[in-house]
Amino acid sequence: MLADIEQCFESGWSDGLPVVPPYRALVDEMRGAMGWPDGDEVVGAIEAQRLEITADHLAAAAVMSGCKSEYARVLRPLSELLVDPEFNLSGVEVTTGGTSVMVVVSGPVVAELGFEHEANAVGGANCRVNATIGRYAQMARLFCGRGGGVLPTHGTMGHPGRLSFLVAEHPDTQWGPFHTQVGLPAEASAVSIMASEGPNSVNNHYGSTAEQILDTIADSLGHSGFTNYYWHFGATIIVVGPAHAETIAATFSRDEARRYLFEHTLRATDDLAALGRIPPEPREKSKVVPGTLRSPFDHEEQIHFLESGAPGGRFSAIVPGWVGNYFVMAKTVEGA
Amino acid sequence: MVDKAVPDELVNPIPRPKSGPFTVRIQPEIEQVVLFDNGKPNSMAILRRTQQLLRERGIDVKEEIRGKAFAGGPVDDQTLGMLAQERGLLLCGVHD
Secondary structure, eight states, X not given: OHHHHHHHHHTTOOSSSOOOOOBHHHHHHHHHHTTOSOTTOEEEEEGGGTEEEEHHHHHHHHHXXXXXXXXXXXXXXXXXXXXXXGGOHHHHHHOTTOOEEEEEEESTHHHHTTOOOSTTTTSOOOOHHHHHHHHHHHHHHHHHSSTTTTSOOOOSSOOGGGTOOEEEOOSSOSSOOGGGGGTOOTTSEEEEEEEEOOOEXXXXXXXXXXXXXXXXXXXXXXXXXXXHHHHOOOOEEEEEOHHHHHHHHTTOOHHHHHHHHHHHOOEEHHHHHHHTOSOSSOOGGGOOOTXXXXXXXXXXXXXXXXXXXXXXXXXXXXXXXXXXXOOOEEEEEOOO | OOOTTOTTOBOOOSOOOOOOOOOOOOSOSSSOEEEEEOOOTTHHHHHHHHHHHHHHTTXXXXXXXXXXXXXXXXXXXXXXXHHHXXXXXXXXXXXO
């Protein structure tokens, strides 16, 4: 097996870490659990690159990332999201933005499969189901997003989430499950994805009002280096820790909190331009208006709240989306 | 490595392109530079400057700079078809 692990490295079948070799028997078992009897079934395509992504390709990546076959009920809808042309998988892989696939799991499946949703929930939870499903999404991005292995990636910085990035939401939330923000029913289990930059921590230990917490998040969100300023595109997920969530929810509904953030995350357009944060020839759809205050967002629906993290500290985290795709995409997770 | 008869076969996780026939013209037919904007934040400004510098050196550069509709995605088929008709040296960029 060690020789096969080395063979995977030499073949470029690795994210830089050792993989479980994708032996045919393991791949067949995984593919069957994912609900694809035929390994040659085309699950998705990147037409501009003449790529067809088959069930075998995806099942192999699931095996290699260390997933168990019982995770297949999440892996199947996750795979369908990844290969959806709207997600622009190859763009996510090769962009200068150094982007990862952020995976969000919400609803009853969090407890059913034992996802860690408290300690170090945003990264480094050291929990197999979090780590391996998160790794699978990055492997699918890596293996399927480079035009068959010929395109270079141009990520200027990248971030650790390009190896694995999955955040599970608390089964019990203040505002209802994450996926209700993208049109799925509250009682469902769901998996969601967003192309993302790296997360930023937000600390407020002594604020006791919703406004204090949200103002702190707005200030962190609206720093002058936030990529969104020049184009206005890209979703953002605010991972709200339990203490912050309790404080905010005592005053605001989720929609009200979102509106508050949208209205308080502002910088002077002229200041941004003076810093070089606005292109000399802005695109019309970026809606640059000199002399006004500028939000990094075009509309408030780009902001999403996710309730996760351990009790104790008073932290939240901001995960900025990639400006090259605009949405959080979600699917229900079936079975139990 | 993809022979299903091999017991320890490893399944390739990387899809490969299924390309149809295509031709590549490696030498321009006319002495002209054609610039194409990939839509990155400062790319048009850089390409306009490039256009200016090349012209100062006596190089013919086409005035129109076409671009991608969406920087994060590939060039659409219609634009690709138009670019294929160009007879000069086509330069695409830039990453800023």
